[in-house]
Amino acid sequence: MDKITEIVGLVIYASLAAIALWGLYHVVMIWSRVGQKRFRTEEEQDEFLEALEQPLASGHFAEAEELLDGDRRAVCQLGLLAISNRDMGYAKVQKLVGERFQRDVLNDLEYRLSWVNTVIKSAPMVGLLGTVIGMMGAFGKLATAENVKADQLANDIMVALITTASGLSIAIPLVLCVTMVNARIQAMEDLSGTGLMRILDALKPHLEKRKGLPRAAS
Numbered sequence: 001m002d003k004i005t006e007i008v009g010l011v012i013y014a015s016l017a018a019i020a021l022w023g024l025y026h027v028v029m030i031w032s033r034v035g036q037k038r039f040r041t042e043e044e045q046d047e048f049l050e051a052l053e054q055p056l057a058s059g060h061f062a063e064a065e066e067l068l069d070g071d072r073r074a075v076c077q078l079g080l081l082a083i084s085n086r087d088m089g090y091a092k093v094q095k096l097v098g099e100r101f102q103r104d105v106l107n108d109l110e111y112r113l114s115w116v117n118t119v120i121k122s123a124p125m126v127g128l129l130g131t132v133i134g135m136m137g138a139f140g141k142l143a144t145a146e147n148v149k150a151d152q153l154a155n156d157i158m159v160a161l162i163t164t165a166s167g168l169s170i171a172i173p174l175v176l177c178v179t180m181v182n183a184r185i186q187a188m189e190d191l192s193g194t195g196l197m198r199i200l201d202a203l204k205p206h207l208e209k210r211k212g213l214p215r216a217a218s
Contacts, residue, residue: 004137009159012130016123016163020170023119026112027177031184033112037074037105038188045075045191049198052079056202061086074105074188075195082196082203090204097196105192109185116178120171127167134160 039045055063061083068080078097085093137156 006155008133009130009163012126012133012159012163013166015126016130016166016170019119019123019126023116023123023170023174026115026119027174027181030109030112030116030181033109034181034184034188036072038191039073039075039195042191042194045195049075049195053198053202056083056199056206059206074101074192075199077104078192078196079199082199086203086206090200093203094200097200101192101196106185106189113178113181116174116181120174120178123170123174124164124167127163127165130163130167131160134158134163 039048052064052067055061055067065080065083068076068083071077078101081100082093082097085096088096134156138153138160141153141156
């Protein structure tokens with residue numbers, strides 16, 4: 001029984017380590033992804049948009065596309081999408097940009113956040129499983145032996161306590177990480193939303209003109 005408890009304990013330790021690494025991996029990926037998709041500060045975004053609004057206002061779309069092309073930030077990618085589809089009209093371009101932001105940026109972040117939340121829930125449960133197994137081993141010794149010394153129960157009790165503590169030690173920091181990550185995502189959404197509205201406002205006169213053009217006679 002001691003050998004079985006020891007093996008099961010090692011499996012649970014390894015499982016908890018893998019769960020912790022998986023959760024940490026997704027937190028790092030989310031943090032990095034948000035950093036790639038946003039401007040570092042509102043001032044930096046304003047400076048960039050001021051340079052972009054000049055060619056947009058004058059209808060020099062090739063110059064505007066050159067400024068946006070190759071930039072991985074969400075505002076730049078979606079601004080390029082809006083310019084490329086300017087023949088669709090303002091309402092359709094606005095809808096297209098919103099849907100693409102949700103699909104290409106937010107859905108990926110939500111997917112990774114769901115994994116972090118799964119880790120937060122599963123780590124204490126795996127730790128509790130180790131607790132139950134450790135206590136089963138301890139009570140099994142008490143039931144099958146007349147005189148049981150404390151040191152004979154120590155290994156089982158240690159497994160029970162360490163796995164519980166490990167599960168909580170994984171979940172609690174990740175809860176704090178999720179809070180910080182959500183705040184970072186919200187800041188990115190707000191900043192990106194402001195930037196996209198400025199681009200669409202600069203494009204709006206041209207989009208409305210395109211929409212109002214009469215159809216060519218067939």
